[in-house]
Amino acid sequence: MHRSGPLSALAALSLAMLACSGSDTPTDPGATGPRTPVTMTVVGPGNFKPPHTTGELFVRGNTAYTTTWNNFQSASPFYIWDVSGTPALVDSVVVPQAQTLGDVTTTPDGAYLVVATEYNGGSIVIYSLADPRKPQLVSRFSNNETNPGVHTAEVGLVNGKPYAFLSVDPAGSVAAKLVIVDLSNPAAPQQVFSKFIGRPYVHDTFVRDGLLFLGLWNDGVAIWDIGGGGKGGSVSAPVELGRVQTANGHVHNIWWLKDPATGNNRYAFIGEESPAQVGTSSSGDIHVVDVSNPSAPKEVAFYTVPGAGTHNFSVDEANGILYAAYYNGGVRALDVRGDLGTCTASQQSTPVNNPTSHLCDLTKMGRELGIGLLDRGNPVYIWGVQYLNGSVFASDMLGSIWKLRSISRP
Amino acid sequence: MTMWLRVSLTSALALVAWLATPLRAQQPDEHAGMAGMSMPDSAQAARWHVMAQAIPVLTHAAHTAGARDLTEAYLAQPVLMAHASFWRGHAALDGTLNGEGLTMKRGELSTGGFGEGYVDRRHPHAYLHELVLTGLGHAGPLAYSASAGRGFAPFGTDDPMMRPFEKYPINHHLSQILERGLVAGAVRLGPAIVEGAAFGGDEPTAPNSLPRMRRFGDSWSTRVTVLPSPGAELQASYARVESPEQPSGFGLDQRKRSASLRTISQDGRRYFLTEWARTVEWDGDRDVEAFAYETALAEGALMLKSIGIALRLEQTQRPEEERLLGGFRTPRPASDLAIAGITQWRVGTLAVTLPSVTSGPVRGYPFVEVARLSTTSTAPTSVFSPAQFYGSSSPWMASVGFRVRYGPLHARMGRYGAALTDGTAIGALGVSPDRSQAHHH
Numbered sequence: 031m032h033r034s035g036p037l038s039a040l041a042a043l044s045l046a047m048l049a050c051s052g053s054d055t056p057t058d059p060g061a062t063g064p065r066t067p068v069t070m071t072v073v074g075p076g077n078f079k080p081p082h083t084t085g086e087l088f089v090r091g092n093t094a095y096t097t098t099w100n101n102f103q104s105a106s107p108f109y110i111w112d113v114s115g116t117p118a119l120v121d122s123v124v125v126p127q128a129q130t131l132g133d134v135t136t137t138p139d140g141a142y143l144v145v146a147t148e149y150n151g152g153s154i155v156i157y158s159l160a161d162p163r164k165p166q167l168v169s170r171f172s173n174n175e176t177n178p179g180v181h182t183a184e185v186g187l188v189n190g191k192p193y194a195f196l197s198v199d200p201a202g203s204v205a206a207k208l209v210i211v212d213l214s215n216p217a218a219p220q221q222v223f224s225k226f227i228g229r230p231y232v233h234d235t236f237v238r239d240g241l242l243f244l245g246l247w248n249d250g251v252a253i254w255d256i257g258g259g260g261k262g263g264s265v266s267a268p269v270e271l272g273r274v275q276t277a278n279g280h281v282h283n284i285w286w287l288k289d290p291a292t293g294n295n296r297y298a299f300i301g302e303e304s305p306a307q308v309g310t311s312s313s314g315d316i317h318v319v320d321v322s323n324p325s326a327p328k329e330v331a332f333y334t335v336p337g338a339g340t341h342n343f344s345v346d347e348a349n350g351i352l353y354a355a356y357y358n359g360g361v362r363a364l365d366v367r368g369d370l371g372t373c374t375a376s377q378q379s380t381p382v383n384n385p386t387s388h389l390c391d392l393t394k395m396g397r398e399l400g401i402g403l404l405d406r407g408n409p410v411y412i413w414g415v416q417y418l419n420g421s422v423f424a425s426d427m428l429g430s431i432w433k434l435r436s437i438s439r440p
Numbered sequence: 441m442t443m444w445l446r447v448s449l450t451s452a453l454a455l456v457a458w459l460a461t462p463l464r465a466q467q468p469d470e471h472a473g474m475a476g477m478s479m480p481d482s483a484q485a486a487r488w489h490v491m492a493q494a495i496p497v498l499t500h501a502a503h504t505a506g507a508r509d510l511t512e513a514y515l516a517q518p519v520l521m522a523h524a525s526f527w528r529g530h531a532a533l534d535g536t537l538n539g540e541g542l543t544m545k546r547g548e549l550s551t552g553g554f555g556e557g558y559v560d561r562r563h564p565h566a567y568l569h570e571l572v573l574t575g576l577g578h579a580g581p582l583a584y585s586a587s588a589g590r591g592f593a594p595f596g597t598d599d600p601m602m603r604p605f606e607k608y609p610i611n612h613h614l615s616q617i618l619e620r621g622l623v624a625g626a627v628r629l630g631p632a633i634v635e636g637a638a639f640g641g642d643e644p645t646a647p648n649s650l651p652r653m654r655r656f657g658d659s660w661s662t663r664v665t666v667l668p669s670p671g672a673e674l675q676a677s678y679a680r681v682e683s684p685e686q687p688s689g690f691g692l693d694q695r696k697r698s699a700s701l702r703t704i705s706q707d708g709r710r711y712f713l714t715e716w717a718r719t720v721e722w723d724g725d726r727d728v729e730a731f732a733y734e735t736a737l738a739e740g741a742l743m744l745k746s747i748g749i750a751l752r753l754e755q756t757q758r759p760e761e762e763r764l765l766g767g768f769r770t771p772r773p774a775s776d777l778a779i780a781g782i783t784q785w786r787v788g789t790l791a792v793t794l795p796s797v798t799s800g801p802v803r804g805y806p807f808v809e810v811a812r813l814s815t816t817s818t819a820p821t822s823v824f825s826p827a828q829f830y831g832s833s834s835p836w837m838a839s840v841g842f843r844v845r846y847g848p849l850h851a852r853m854g855r856y857g858a859a860l861t862d863g864t865a866i867g868a869l870g871v872s873p874d875r876s877q878a879h880h881h
Contacts, residue, residue, distance in 0.1 A: 230686055
């Protein structure tokens with residue numbers, strides 16, 4: 031028989047206070063070497079496990095949207111969650127003529143939801159979020175250029191107008207392409223640009239301040255002026271500013287960090303998506319590229335997790351913390367504030383299969399702050415992650431959605 | 441149960457009639473047991489051999505993709521095969537036209553089968569399946585040859601089309617490399633044969649696709665064969681194939697190994713093959729192994745009077761990929777380097793082939809084939825659940841059909857020039873008892 035004494039009560043009170051705090055704080059300063067990352071606190075998983083494999087997620091306010099992958103049916107659902115507390119299923123929407131919904135986002139003003147579809151011609155489907163919990167179909171954009179599928183669709187403002195940047199899959203001998211669509215009138219999206227690009231894929235894009243970053247797989251990362259680069263580029267006539275090959279290619283996704291605290295916009299974080307067996311294994315690193323000179327971007331650092339590979343990112347820019355979905359490696363939180371390209375020799379490593387390249391290793395630099403979802407007792411396989419207002423949300427291909435507490439700066 | 445009849449009777453009959461049209465130079469009954477290594481003497485003039493085949497087949501698949509039972513009929517393996525020997529035997533031309541792109545565009549129900557964007561269906565092969573020109577010579581006991589064209593890279597075992605089952609084994613894409621633009625060489629000394637080839641690694645993306653010139657030479661293979669006794673054959677082979685599934689050349693590479701033992705009686709009435717093969721998918725950018733698939737297979741056939749009986753036992757691992765609408769296709773090329781899992785299949789297949797129901801130049805050999813399969817995922821956390829996807833972890837298939845054939849049955853398929861070996865065709869494929877019908881290819 032167990033009796034609760036004063037010490038137990040004190041311990042319980044301490045744990046409760048810790049659990050109620052806004053975020054997790056790494057305690058090991060680790061200023062000059064690897065630190066012991068904290069285990070991120072889990073608020074909870076979604077209260078519903080979809081019969082389909084979960085894909086990407088997007089969260090706005092207290093509402094989250096998760097897509098589904100590999101449905102081999104004529105229609106695919108996405109799910110709507112109340113994430114004000116532990117994620118709770120609210121509703122679902124079935125998208126016809128879609129076997130995979132690989133991406134979901136909203137317009138910057140939150141008025142519209144944009145869902146990318148694959149393999150029945152490919153499209154983006156636009157819903158009104160007048161009621162965020164009840165998306166209403168507004169339009170669907172599809173043409174020969176979106177065939178066979180839109181892998182990702184990033185949405186961003188360029189000179190005040192919303193555009194969708196569609197990464198279209200290759201098909202047979204037809205190469206992959208980038209398609210840019212003007213969403214000024216969501217009821218009638220207008221294509222303004224397309225180009226065959228990527229070897230063999232363009233997988234994802236990132237748009238900010240009139241610059242477009244493109245993940246071109248073995249063609250590396252390209253930076254285009256689409257209105258903010260000073261080279262006369264526009265969304266309909268982009269001008270390439272520079273390009274860089276990161277170690278091992280397989281460039282999948284990008285996040286160009288603009289730190290509001292320091293004004294630093296020197297680094298872009300590149301996700302390498304290497305071979306993976308969904309649910310079981312994955313590979314691929316995060317590559318840090320110095321883009322202070324966009325015409326000559328240069329890889330300066332990387333982050334690797336043995337036995338796991340990265341997928342999508344989200345950055346808490348106010349605190350300088352990058353959260354990376356790491357498939358079977360859960361969620362990883364990295365300190366990305368400050369100088370990432372300067373390190374001691376002991377803080378350098380050699381990326382796999384790049385024996386002559388010595389780059390700063392974020393782990394050895396003590397930049398790894400936290401790990402999430404590896405303490406659950408069951409395996410996870412995290413596709414997407416998003417930081418929002420002190421919480422981190424993750425989509426799990428073996429489950430649904432997770433909500434975690436964010437990390438505080440040490 | 442759903443009945444699919446994809447081919448109109450009219451078009452099927454027209455195709456068979458076309459395939460069966462005799463060629464003037466054909467000499468169908470003269471070439472049983474031709475020794476491939478031996479240099480024909482000067483008495484041998486130009487020789488042409490033509491074989492036309494088509495297999496009208498009805499297949500019922502229980503618990504196939506999408507947890508369905510399906511019954512479908514097609515004209516499978518409509519091929520026109522020809523071999524020409526000329527310049528006093530110093531040159532040879534092998535050609536095979538394959539009409540599956542017309543008669544079974546959706547592929548053939550074959551639970552467990554995979555390759556070239558088809559899954560649980562066998563894909564239609566390229567129209568120009570094979571066109572290889574070979575030059576042969578000898579120096580004392582050494583025979584040598586050089587070949588070029590589109591055809592089989594020297595790797596693994598014979599093409600399933602010349603083996604005693606209508607349904608291909610699941611391991612077809614692990615155990616053979618075909619329809620490649622290649623340059624190959626072979627030397628034979630006594631019982632030993634060594635082959636090597638350079639070729640383009642890209643697989644066909646459609647029946648009408650041709651090898652891409654810019655991919656030529658990015659892959660290679662080698663095969664060593666030993667013939668310890670008449671009718672017996674040991675082979676071991678190795679291949680490096682660059683990006684077979686990504687035409688642009690940036691997909692995963694393959695490192696393939698194969699070993700086999702094949703025996704056949706002099707009269708072709710007893711046949712046995714056992715093989716092992718392993719394909720490693722290699723991430724060349726990281727220089728690490730990504731995935732590996734292994735197979736072991738044993739098959740045998742014998743003739744009981746004029747009835748052919750064949751049994752095949754197979755265990756093969758295959759990748760599971762994202763599936764398209766209907767569940768039988770995967771995106772080609774895939775949109776990344778991920779797979780949904782690896783499944784392991786065990787299959788027992790029993791085939792019975794009856795004597796021809798026709799006489800004359802066009803023969804029709806009825807057959808019945810039954811396959812029992814079992815499948816499991818190799819990883820407990822895989823998102824692909826065979827039991828859920830098929831509605832059972834123990835699918836089965838049954839097929840009935842006719843092998844309709846004109847001309848001498850080709851004994852082998854997948855070797856050229858000095859690498860051809862002695863022997864006869866497998867009797868259980870259907871051979872007329874009244875005449876020899878074997879030709880090496």
